[in-house]
Amino acid sequence: MMGLEAHVFSNAVTVVLLVGAGVLVAVVRRQRLWREAAHQLWDRRKLAIIVVGLYLGVALLDSIAWKGGIPEDVLDVLPNAPLTLIDRIFLGTKEASYSAPFADVEFYGAAPLRQPGSHLLGTDILGRDVFYLALKGARVALLIGGLTSLIAIPLALLFGVGAGYFGGRFDDFVFFLISTLASMPGLLLLIALIMAMGRDTLSVCVALGVTSWVGFCRLSRAETLKLRELDFVSAARALGVPEIRIVIRHILPNLAHLIVITFVLMFSGLVLSEVVLSWLGIGVDGSWGQMIDGARNELSREPVIWWNIAAAGSALFVLILAVNIVGDGIRDVLDPRMQKGSP
Amino acid sequence: MRKDASRDGETLLRVSGLQTWYPIRQGLMRRQTGWVQAVSDVSFEIAPGQTFALVGESGCGKTTVGRSILRLESAQKGEVFFEGRDLLKLDSNSMRAARQHLQIIFQDPMASLDPRMRIRDQIAEGMRSFGIGRNESDRLARVRALLERVQLDPDTLDRYPHEFSGGQRQRICIARALAVEPRLIVCDESVSALDVSIQAQILNLLRDLQEELGLSYLFITHDLSVVRYLAHQVAVMYLGKIVEQGPTERIFDAPAHPYTKALLAAIPSVDPERRGGALAVLGDVPSPSDPPAGCHFHTRCDVVMERCRTQVPPLFELEEGCSRCFLAEPTNPGD
Amino acid sequence: MSVLLQVKNLRTTFPSASGPMPVVDDISFDLARGEVLALVGESGSGKSMTALSILRLVPKPGKVSSGSVLLAGEDLLRLPVTEMRRVRGARIAMIFQEPMTSLNPVVAVGAQVMEAIQLHDPINKVDARSRARALFAEVGIPDPEARLDAYPHHLSGGLKQRVMIAMALSMRPEILIADEPTTALDVTVQAQILTLLRNLQRERGTAILLITHDLGIVNELADRVAVMYAGRLVEVAERKALLSNPLHPYTQGLLKSIPSRTPAGERLPEIPGVVPSPDQWPTGCRFSTRCPLCFEPCETIQPEEIEDSAGRRVWCHEVERSMDAESSS
Secondary structure: OOOOOHHHHHHHHHHHHHHHHHHHHHHHHHOHHHHHHHHHHHHHOHHHHHHHHHHHHHHHHOOOEEOOOOOOOOOOOOOOOOEEHHHHHOOOOOOOOOEOOOOOEOOOOOOEOOOOOOOOOOEOOOOOEHHHHHHHHHHHHHHHHHHHHHHHHHHHHHHHHHHHHHOHHHHHHHHHHHHHHHHOOHHHHHHHHHHHHOOOHHHHHHHHHHHHOHHHHHHHHHHHHHHHOOHHHHHHHHOOOOHHHHHHHHHHHHHHHHHHHHHHHHHHHHHHHHHHHHHOOOOOOOOHHHHHHHHHHHHHOOOOOOHHHHHHHHHHHHHHHHHHHHHHHHHHHHHHHHHOOOO | OOOOOOOOOOOOEEEEEEEEEEEEEEOOOOEEEEEEEEEEEEEEEEOOOOEEEEEOOOOOOHHHHHHHHOOOOOOOEEEEEEOOEEHHHOOHHHHHHHHHHEEEEOOOOOOOOOOOOOHHHHHHHHHHHHOOOOOHHHHHHHHHHHHHHOOOOHHHOOOOHHHOOHHHHHHHHHHHHHOOOOOEEEEEOOOOOOOHHHHHHHHHHHHHHHHHHOOEEEEEEOOHHHHHHHOOEEEEEEOOEEEEEEEHHHHHHOOOOHHHHHHHHHOOOOOOOOOOOOOOOOOOOOOOOOOOOOOOOHHHOOOOOHHHHOOOOOOEEOOOOEEOOHHHOOOOOOO | OOEEEEEEEEEEEEOOOOOOEEEEEEEEEEEEOOOEEEEEOOOOOOHHHHHHHHOOOOOOOOEEEEEEEEEOOEEHHHOOHHHHHHHEOOOEEEEOOOHHHHOOOOOOHHHHHHHHHHHHOOOOHHHHHHHHHHHHHHOOOOOHHHHOOOOHHHOOHHHHHHHHHHHHHOOOOOEEEEEOOOOOOOHHHHHHHHHHHHHHHHHHOOEEEEEEOOHHHHHHHOOEEEEEEOOEEEEEEEHHHHHHOOOOHHHHHHHHHOHHHOOOOOOOOOOOOOOOOHHHOOOOOOOOOOOOOOOHHHHOOOOOOEEOOOOOEEOOHHHHHHHHHHHHO
8 A cells, every 4th residue: 555665664653653652651650640540450450461461562573574684594485575573483484284283294194394393383274383373463453453443533533522512513514424324334335445445454444443433423422512511611611711722621631531441442343343354355464364264164174173263263362351351440440530529 | 798898989790681591492303492581681780899699599590690791601682891891792812811800610619620630730721821920830839829828738739629528629619710810700609519617618718808809709699698698789580580689788688579588588597596487488480481471470479469460570779779579669759 | 205216326337448437436316206306417427328327228338337226126227128128118218309310200200109109008009099199289289180190300399309208208107317308409499398397297297307417407397406527426405405505516616607697797607627538537536626625635535425414415525524614613
């Protein structure tokens, strides 16, 4: 989709995301309310946070790519291909075909493996290490979940908060837009967009983002309508604060807990949607969804080849579970705490 | 009771013929089917350093008057002269500038403060709008001084609203209003949600600030005992209209309008010797979307006359103040 | 008058970071048959929680941790839940502050009253409806037959509260607990409801435990008054005695804070400071941090109950000291 080389673009995005995360952490540390919430969350959901952190770490390692530096005896990649850190760790482990986890020979007993007994989760039909493929899928999943949410949520906020706060014709327009989008079969719209824009990760993220913002838009509009009537908004108006500043300084921070919770929940939904897209043949290359789809047929062989679908499925399951647990924890920590007050 | 303290005779706020009606929209096409006649033909004046109380029960429109003056609601008719300019005719920029001298304190101290903002930021917010304070540290110093003036510990300025009690939150709201150096503060049921001992503290604070800074208050409340302590002038409202107005002393000692009399009689006394005096007025307050014809109060009045059911009484002048009741009509000389 | 309800050493606690916090701390009082006892206090005093404790309706995670509540000799706190349900509504009824949220918005008010009746009395619908109609008339609802089919949002606050009172009185309970029954109402409507409660109480001989912060309402309705502060009782006395000669400094401060008691032009006397939250309760007298008469023992020793010849109970070192001085002189 871009004129840039894919790996430079990917490196740039990684840097931007890291910087963004750093800024977020700095902001959160300044506000005591958020700092305390973060500490509470860490106390309550340590394991889940660590698991998510591990996935993030793997995705990070998979996001830094550069060309060259490939040893000469490795024959299955082009000498000038950009390879990520994960790629380089598993360089040269490719076998000829299937092998079971920790096996010595290929699956059908045909030929001995180049690296017997060292494939943690076996290899796939092309001989690639399944553990390696599972790790590669992490980056894709996090992009699908994270980047898409970063597209969908600001879109939803723009329309939802705008409609809720300013009302009038803009509200009517947004209402029309939402109703139209909600009346279209989402899956078909998604397929059409992906066909039009291409099947690379970024295009799929944009397509998913454009079709998933409606729910949060309604929610933020409803919440904004409630907030708008509260006295502290009238007080800000009475203090001469301009409307835009009221939206940024008063409305948005009071939506923050909703944003965080929506982000977490959307994330899981999106990753699971991608699996469905893969089944339809328009998923992102290298995702767990693709692995699962590709492995479907293998299950009907005799004996059953189960390790690649098990690996992809477990990786997916563990991530979504961890994200949901963290999301639950965030909801507990943010909502009642902030509302509590003495008479 | 406070003696009328109008010093130089100039008027700070003059409201004239204020009308704020809300359209009632029903049905699929949201067609307008009627009006909620929240405020009709309200006029009064407030002098500098004076407290003007607007009293009434729910649905009488007193809160709407306060909000209409600040243009937090849209009035249809009338004029609101403040510092020589009609606020209802100002464009939004001039109105924003005018807001500096016209502030408001609401009833619910919890809802009046942003739960996600430190109180120092909330108090300083108004200062930024009107360019008060040279820089960040100057504003911070002012915030500290304000907190001290409302008898709060200045070291608590980094805290959030939920860490304070109701009375303390109301003090924070007062500090926020004072931060922009207003001349008139609208107190919309500002002590109604507070315990009686805390209420006493806040009332004393408001009075002290008035004497120290020459502030005027438009004090909106349903509690007549508070009115007696704080106000110079009182206006009683019923279903959107002022039914009686006058100096506090006269209103309490010699109420003219039957509704005022009923309101005063309904307050339970704390005097152990006086009991069972709570005269019950008949019925409930009618809805402001469908007020009775003629005099709005005629359905509940115990001295109702035939003409009250059909004719709308105007405000008749009394020796001190006025009353919207045919009983106050001056008799013709020679009768 | 015979004693109907005896609350003895009632303690209700809520869990907290530093252990169970008693929001109702060792409360004891009696309610005689046909008497109106007002339980007075500000926010945080524990008065509402006392009422809920009597009916065993304390919201989780709180619980009644010790004490007894004897209704005609039977300890309500030890009853099995099914028995307690028969007490609620039939022998002790309760009305709450917010009539708006106490009624189910999607059921007609007549049906709600009938439901309350049929819960305790197995009569048929027609009889229940005529009972409900009679109740509506008794509580002063105009045009009762038509009103039976009205929904709560059709009714004003005053009418809704009358419906609540009708529901509460439908089974002719011995005790009515009224938790701030008129706080949410306009003052003219409040006067009507107070008159209604007074008449009903006289006609039916119902005892009322009236929970309020408004001393004016106390004067209108109560026979005896119990003042609470920070979970404990500070003074219990007969109405006239308490209002004309309050002994405890908190009661004195409360009365003085009422604006109508201050002559024109003078400053309103105030009680400095705020009610301490349970985690900040001082050892010793809970009012010591704000009391103008605080002296040496007040900060360290909780005052014991003192009862005088007239049956008044006070908890105050200063009162104890002046009583001792009087008796020895």
